[in-house]
Amino acid sequence: MNRARTSVQHTPLPPDQPGPHSRRLGVVAFVATFGGLLFGYDTGVINGAVDPMKVDLGLSPVTEGFVVSILIFGAAFGAVLGGRLADRYGRRHNLLVLSAVFLVGTIGSAVAPSWQVLALFRFVLGVAVGGASATVPVYLAEVAPVERRGSFVTRNEIMIVSGQFAAFVINAVILNAWGQHPVVWRYMLVIAALPAIGLFVGMLGVPESPRWLSARGRDEDALGALRQLRSAQRAEAELAEVRELAEEERKARTGGWFDLAVPWIRRLVVIGAVLGVFQQFTGINSIMYYGTQLLQTAGFSSNGAIIANTANGLFSLLGITVGIMLINKINRRTMLLGGFALVTAFHLLVGASAMFMPAVPAKPYIILVFVVAFVFAMQGTLGPLTWLLLSEIFPLKIRSFAMGLCVFVLWMADAGVTFGFPPVVAALGIAPTFFLFAGIGVLGIIFVATMVPETRGKTLEEVEAELRGRR
Incomplete structure (x- = not known):
């Protein structure tokens, strides 16, 4: 072992x-x-x-x-x-x-x-x-x-x-x-x-992060930070775990670009980066940045689209509120898989409504309902879970470094969606664009099922030890 x-x-x-x-x-x-x-x-x-x-x-x-x-x-x-x-x-x-x-x-x-x-x-x-x-x-x-x-x-x-x-x-x-x-x-x-x-x-x-302090050999400061944030008995016990792993990290000489040569670390960074890309390629920021224009394309008037677009902001907030109530009760992988399934389903419903519904007065409102449902499902599952997993899966001494690399990829994917959404909708229309998002969602389901580790209910030190042991 x-x-x-x-x-x-x-x-x-x-x-x-x-x-x-x-x-x-x-x-x-x-x-x-x-x-x-x-x-x-x-x-x-x-x-x-x-x-x-x-x-x-x-x-x-x-x-x-x-x-x-x-x-x-x-x-x-x-x-x-x-x-x-x-x-x-x-x-x-x-x-x-x-x-x-x-x-x-x-x-x-x-x-x-x-x-x-x-x-x-x-x-x-x-x-x-x-x-x-x-x-x-x-x-x-x-x-x-x-x-x-x-x-x-x-x-x-x-x-x-x-x-x-x-x-x-x-x-x-x-x-x-x-x-x-x-x-x-x-x-x-x-x-x-x-x-x-x-x-x-x-x-x-x-206080400073006790885990970062311990990784720098400042155990007294780390214990002081933990005592501010934990009961006395818990602080002592938790520091023992943190100190032990930090010592192993120091012996392994980890902490930067050279760690990407280690296969199990490189694999985790790839998983984090790809997960960030899938989160952005659900198209959530295309709704947050261009929701008004999308709803105008769907059939709302200019003023009506501005008013209707506030529903995206409201249900985004409601979604994340529900997500935070569930996130400690459901395994990460289960919630990710469910999130991708829901997002994909609502993408298909938006596309099908735009393509197959006749031009009746209710059509833009039905599209709005499915768009809002997508925003709610996305912000209740994939939105917070991506950031949570990125904060959990990396080794202590390169945690922020690896997080930075993955968030760089995530932001570049965001830039791609931001630049690409308006011309794609203009060229293809709403329906094909959302069918494209649905196809990406299916790939996301496959990726989570085959690659993403489970981290719920484990200390950060246990997560690291388990992933290191898998190699």
């Missing part, structure tokens, strides 16, 4: 009894997920800001597309950079730095005198978004007790979706109140400064 696997499978951890540490753990999770809130707001706010922005800055179609999409490319590179820095300097340290980057990017975007300056600061915001997307789930996974890890990590997804929904609502309020002002889009963007300040102030008072 593999030595690492034997060493970490010892006496089960004592239960983590409720106490003041439980409330503190909740505060830590809330503060850290401000990174997710900023992620959601900064990706969603452009939806309402772009029309007045075009008028104020004189954007052409080309410069408009460049300003909108550059955040995604910044996020892809920010994910890799953020993951690497989180491994080197710590998860808490990285989130403090990212909060400052969020603030600089937000203020710079809001006061930009030209589209070139706006694009520069949108790229800076993208770097912060990508860094947060790679760091926050890892931090949450490493501070949460194993019994509650699933719900803790998926709180970040709730905050992302809440940030997007908040952006839609705030945009609508600001447009109704000050829509006559040409600089109204600046008000929309600058709102993000508030959660950026909240993230910075909040992270000053939370």
Whole structure:
């Protein structure tokens, strides 16, 4: 039997009894997920800001597309950079730095005198978004007790979706109140400064990841962090597991690009990257970015599509809320398989409704129902589970590095869908586009069934030992 696997499978951890540490753990999770809130707001706010922005800055179609999409490319590179820095300097340290980057990017975007300056600061915001997307789930996974890890990590997804929904609502309020002002889009963007300040102030008072501290040989600091977040008996027992695995990691000399030469690590990175691609190729962000245009194509009027599109934001939030209630009760693989099956079914229903239904008044509403059902199913299963699994499956010493690589691939897939969706719908129509999404969903089912490991109910150390033993 593999030595690492034997060493970490010892006496089960004592239960983590409720106490003041439980409330503190909740505060830590809330503060850290401000990174997710900023992620959601900064990706969603452009939806309402772009029309007045075009008028104020004189954007052409080309410069408009460049300003909108550059955040995604910044996020892809920010994910890799953020993951690497989180491994080197710590998860808490990285989130403090990212909060400052969020603030600089937000203020710079809001006061930009030209589209070139706006694009520069949108790229800076993208770097912060990508860094947060790679760091926050890892931090949450490493501070949460194993019994509650699933719900803790998926709180970040709730905050992302809440940030997007908040952006839609705030945009609508600001447009109704000050829509006559040409600089109204600046008000929309600058709102993000508030959660950026909240993230910075909040992270000053939370502990560093105990697993990262132990991996750096700082066991006393790691124990101090655990005592803030666990009962005393549980903290001692958990540190013993973390210390043992960290020592094995140090002996194995892991921690960077050279680890990709190790077959079992390379396999996990490939699994994480491909899972991220499948998540994006469900087309969820095509709905979140282009929902209004899609519904107009389906038959809604311009004003009707804007109103109907708010249902996507609402059911996205409801979906993630249901998902977080189920994620600790259902195995990861089972929930992923069910999610891909539901998403594929709703894709087929959208396509079939668009292709075969006669042009009756109810047709656009029926398509809306199936689109909303897709958003609900996606955000209740594949959305949070992808981020959760990426935070669980990688070895400790390269966890953020590997997460950064996979999130880079995920963001590039997002960019591909963002650029590709409008011309594909224009060329093929709604029905063939959603049939294409359904075909990708079938491939996703096969991938999960044959490649994705199960992680529910195991400590991060047990997950690593098991995957290392499989090779």
